[in-house]
Amino acid sequence: MRAEQLKGHLDALLLAALEDGPKHGYAVMETLRESTGGRLDLPTGTIYPALHRLEAAGLIAGSWSVVGGRRRRGYALTADGERALSGRRADWRDFAAVIGAALAGRPCPSTA
């Protein structure tokens, strides 16, 4: 799965990777790699700017620590981030249901 295909979904994936606790940038990438079975073809270096974008939006909070003599920045979901993740999940379920139904040639299940 290439980076272009991820457009619009990367933020939700990063938020989901942080759902079970704070992580540093490389651990976020490793979590994504595990959860997608290694099918994510995204340069690891580009994860860091995306994390900064989410931090500026108030969806995650970053903090520095020192590990093994190196400074490390860890990230945790904020309350706004948790709400955003729930919203993205609901949107994705609707989207997948509609497109899945259309591609399968069957009526879309009602969401009402």
Added chain:
Amino acid sequence: MPEHRLIRQYNEALAAELPARLAEEVADGLAEAHAKYLLRGLGPDEAAQATVAEFGDPARVVAEFSRASPAKKVAGRLLATGPVVGPCWAMALITSRAWDWPVPAVAPALLGAMLAVTIAVLLTAAVARRYRVVKRAGAAGCVGLAVLDSSAITAAVAADPTLRWPIMLAVAASAVRLALVARALRPVLE
């Protein structure tokens, strides 16, 4: 364990373009990745090659940091205020017959030149790919626009104290933009 040459070169490429805190964060990730590949049994050279390949072209990382930088976002927002604030001032100046105001003839030319430079600087921040260029241009654009809005408010209030509604509207538009600049400047400078 000493840093492998390939990883050091990658870190140097980032450090040349990014603030130290950003380069340092990615450097930690590179060290983690290198250690992971060594644990998997790769030799130091192979592990460093795998690490650098995994992180991607440093120029792309810099470009992504630039794209995500607060300066680029603020520059875009401030440029978007132009089509709103500009017509407000045009209407205020025309209805107040600003050409009769007792200001030195050079003042409008100076303000016009400063406006053109500020727009050019903000456009640079909005389109540049180099982080430091985006940051500096964004900060300069914020300051330039703050000076322009403050000058316009001061001149209008001093020259036409009757404060008719077109002037009030333009002053309010500039005041809102000044508040936006004041709020944005700190993240831009960080």
